[in-house]
Amino acid sequence: xxxxxxxxxxxxxxxxxxxxxxxxxxxxxxxxxxxxxxxxxxxxxxxxxxxxxxxxxxxxxxxxxxxxxxxxxxxxxxxxxxxxxxxxxxxxxxxxxxxxxxxxxxxxxxxxxxxxxxxxxxxxxxxxxxxxxxxxxxxxxxxxxxxxxxxxxxxxxxxxxxxxxxxxxxxxxxxxxxxxxxxxxxxxxxxxxxxxxxxxxxxxxxxxxxxxxxxxxxxxxxxxxxxxxxxxxxxxxxxxxxxxxxxxxxxxxxxxxxxxxxxxxxxxxxxxxxxxxxxxxxxxxxxxxxxxxxxxxxxxxxxxxxxxxxxxxxxxxxxxxxxxxxxxxxxxxxxxxxxxxxxxxxxxxxxxxxxxxxxxxxxxxxxxxxxxxxxxxxxxxxxxxxxxxxxxxxxxxxxxxxxxxxxxxxxxxxxxxxxxxxxxxxxxxxxxxxxxxxxxxxxxxxxxxxxxxxxxxxxxxxxxxxxxxxxxxxxxxxxxxxxxxxxxxxxxx
Amino acid sequence: xxxxxxxxxxxxxxxxxxxxxxxxxxxxxxxxxxxxxxxxxxxxxxxxxxxxxxxxxxxxxxxxxxxxxxxxxxxxxxxxxxxxxxxxxxxxxxxx
Numbered sequence: 001x002x003x004x005x006x007x008x009x010x011x012x013x014x015x016x017x018x019x020x021x022x023x024x025x026x027x028x029x030x031x032x033x034x035x036x037x038x039x040x041x042x043x044x045x046x047x048x049x050x051x052x053x054x055x056x057x058x059x060x061x062x063x064x065x066x067x068x069x070x071x072x073x074x075x076x077x078x079x080x081x082x083x084x085x086x087x088x089x090x091x092x093x094x095x096x097x098x099x100x101x102x103x104x105x106x107x108x109x110x111x112x113x114x115x116x117x118x119x120x121x122x123x124x125x126x127x128x129x130x131x132x133x134x135x136x137x138x139x140x141x142x143x144x145x146x147x148x149x150x151x152x153x154x155x156x157x158x159x160x161x162x163x164x165x166x167x168x169x170x171x172x173x174x175x176x177x178x179x180x181x182x183x184x185x186x187x188x189x190x191x192x193x194x195x196x197x198x199x200x201x202x203x204x205x206x207x208x209x210x211x212x213x214x215x216x217x218x219x220x221x222x223x224x225x226x227x228x229x230x231x232x233x234x235x236x237x238x239x240x241x242x243x244x245x246x247x248x249x250x251x252x253x254x255x256x257x258x259x260x261x262x263x264x265x266x267x268x269x270x271x272x273x274x275x276x277x278x279x280x281x282x283x284x285x286x287x288x289x290x291x292x293x294x295x296x297x298x299x300x301x302x303x304x305x306x307x308x309x310x311x312x313x314x315x316x317x318x319x320x321x322x323x324x325x326x327x328x329x330x331x332x333x334x335x336x337x338x339x340x341x342x343x344x345x346x347x348x349x350x351x352x353x354x355x356x357x358x359x360x361x362x363x364x365x366x367x368x369x370x371x372x373x374x375x376x377x378x379x380x381x382x383x384x385x386x387x388x389x390x391x392x393x394x395x396x397x398x399x400x401x402x403x404x405x406x407x408x409x410x411x412x413x414x415x416x417x418x419x420x421x422x423x424x425x426x427x428x429x430x431x432x433x434x435x436x437x438x439x440x441x442x443x444x445x446x447x448x449x450x451x452x453x454x455x456x457x458x459x460x461x462x463x464x465x466x467x468x469x470x471x472x473x474x475x476x477x478x479x480x481x482x483x484x485x486x487x488x489x490x491x492x493x
Numbered sequence: 494x495x496x497x498x499x500x501x502x503x504x505x506x507x508x509x510x511x512x513x514x515x516x517x518x519x520x521x522x523x524x525x526x527x528x529x530x531x532x533x534x535x536x537x538x539x540x541x542x543x544x545x546x547x548x549x550x551x552x553x554x555x556x557x558x559x560x561x562x563x564x565x566x567x568x569x570x571x572x573x574x575x576x577x578x579x580x581x582x583x584x585x586x587x588x589x
């Protein structure tokens with residue numbers, strides 16, 4: 001049983017195809033692990049009945065020599081994706097009873113490729129957070145602990161249930177969404193691969209909207225190969241999303257070579273921030289050496305507006321969120337708190353249904369969009385967004401990929417997280433610029449701290465070059481031998 | 494500019510959020526702190542920069558002007574709170 005849950009997504013795929021194992025066996029092992037790891041609170045809703053039914057159908061297809069890319073493979077779905085007939089909460093009390101009557105395009109793509117749904121994964125409320133602490137369904141515990149220390153750590157956020165579940169092996173892989181770092185940061189905190197594809201690569205249809213010009217879905221997996229496989233299944237043009245990219249999806253897995261010879265890798269000096277964590281800095285240096293040894297050329301570059309990315313994001317994302325979240329009014333679906341008149345009903349419902357971080361962002365958004373402040377904040381931020389995007393365009397004239405750390409620190413304490421919102425926002429300092437520019441980026445687990453916690457490196461690529469990006473990621477994965485280091489660590493303790 | 498208690502109440506009303514007494518004060522503190530940090534953007538002169546609304550999209554694509562769905566009233570009403578009747582949502586009386 002433990003052998004089955006320790007497989008990677010692509011290994012399990014191979015064993016299913018060769019009929020060495022069945023999907024029902026595999027799925028049952030994961031259902032058992034899901035139940036055994038409930039104390040992590042990674043799942044909001046478990047769907048074992050659906051999983052076993054899908055697994056049975058997959059086994060029949062596989063027996064007939066048929067089946068999609070993910071045929072019979074049990075995965076978890078971030079509870080931000082609408083799933084027909086299955087509770088979809090977005091981590092919010094305001095959607096505590098919402099059962100969609102339609103399916104998101106990304107999940108439909110996954111089911112069409114034969115994937116099996118184990119359940120819906122916990123997340124920060126409306127994907128607003130960096131530690132999974134804002135969920136109305138309680139915090140998620142990171143399966144990783146410091147050496148010889150039982151203190152609970154956060155799994156990162158907002159896709160914290162996704163990263164915790166994959167790390168705890170209670171699903172083979174999971175979907176996430178990334179608006180400012182919500183796939184890459186939790187992946188880094190849990191020793192996993194997380195890719196935010198180019199804006200437009202995955203359809204946003206049926207994904208509960210946070211900031212529509214920044215939101216993008218992507219996978220969280222154990223390996224780069226798994227990420228390629230999942231991304232291939234999730235991606236594709238969708239007429240139901242007007243921002244979806246009209247082009248065929250490359251066969252990401254078949255394009256993996258891990259070869260970086262002759263590639264030019266940019267190292268942005270602005271990412272060397274003041275008071276940078278020493279271990280993060282060392283790992284970044286190590287990543288540079290690995291790529292150099294593998295035959296890549298290292299080039300120093302400048303992204304001069306980097307430090308303005310977070311404040312820009314905290315104007316644009318709340319502005320879009322305040323508009324998107326206006327739909328939760330207690331009238332058509334979701335929570336309703338009765339009031340004396342319609343306005344009262346709106347205010348009571350929203351006051352009770354939203355948590356503090358969501359309210360805070362709605363209020364910032366409302367303020368920066370309000371008459372008299374629109375130009376000073378919203379319009380200004382849109383202009384700075386162009387400067388940040390231009391920085392990347394100029395850098396990509398000189399280099400093919402950019403290498404940075406994924407996060408400024410490893411996973412932190414669940415009991416004593418930063419209480420200052422701005423300090424919490426700093427978690428996304430290395431990831432948020434990429435969302436503003438709409439580019440693809442991947443976090444790869446690359447090392448362990450002295451205390452035994454995972455750290456990630458981030459690779460950024462040109463728009464729609466996920467295939468090349470994954471090759472650089474694979475080169476780092478091979479050089480880092482992260483799994484080998486983890487095995488050593490576990491043996492020693 | 495520091496946001497006052499009255500400013501916070503105006504923003505909350507615009508956003509249709511009922512805040513408790515203690516939330517008003519903590520929201521005032523948090524918003525002033527966050528907006529103070531955001532003021533970092535004033536270091537930049539962006540007079541000659543065009544605003545950017547989205548990535549890779551110069552023009553929204555157009556689709557054929559045809560009906561693509563409909564006759565799904567049951568689906569739309571399925572999650573309605575209160576006591577919906579005759580495929581209509583229930584709300585408090587609006588017109589006196």
